[in-house]
Amino acid sequence: MTSDVAIRLATRRDIADMMALEARYYVGNLDPSERANGFISNLQTQDWFTWAVDSSGVHGAVTDDGSVVGFIAVTDPPAPAQAGLSPIIQRVLDLAESLEFNGKPIAQQRFALRGPVCVDAAARGRGVYSAFNAATRAAYRERFDLGVLFVSTDNPRSLHTATTKLGAQSLAVFEVDSQRYHFLAFSF
């Protein structure tokens, strides 16, 4: 990775920048022609960011001048009955009950939800994604056995990085509101 970008745990002071970054790459805010390099399917609320940061679940990529150019979340999954879950997360939790990874149902193991992950276009192709994987594996491998994530079937860049760089496996494809998503899992 280029030397001017460092990975560190995000703090509450980073939340506004991370929310702005996420909103910039939200599928609804991108022209269809801009989506080829990836997009975010679900926007997180400020309350969610606060909870995730407070549980040490978010890492940021920060430049020398303090700008946040990327972030990744690795968090405990919410309880399936929690109010206000997005339909995509609801399906991910349902699938975790029935799908197996390493020979056991995922929900019977210590699993994390991985994502969202977002790298600003100006910082892509510089190793930030792989640096996130190294930092989060080191930070969470004692806490979780495996991680699960979802990737839109229309997001080939993210599917490529998740399968080849993270080493995640697609275990199923599911549909929400006419959009299809891979359910992937990886070992920490």
Ligand SMILES: CC(C)(COP(=O)(O)OP(=O)(O)OC[C@H]1O[C@@H](n2cnc3c(N)ncnc32)[C@H](O)[C@@H]1OP(=O)(O)O)[C@@H](O)C(=O)NCCC(=O)NCCS
């Ligand atoms: C997905 C994302 C986090 C990856 O980070 P990144 O810094 O772009 O990742 P890298 O540059 O290390 O790797 C990108 C890889 O995708 C490949 N790629 C680029 N466009 C692609 C495409 N349209 N289809 C398939 N692969 C593609 C590149 O060749 C590269 O792979 P290689 O190193 O094996 O050649 C980043 O692009 C991003 O934030 N996108 C917008 C938000 C997003 O999609 N988040 C994930 C939601 S599930």
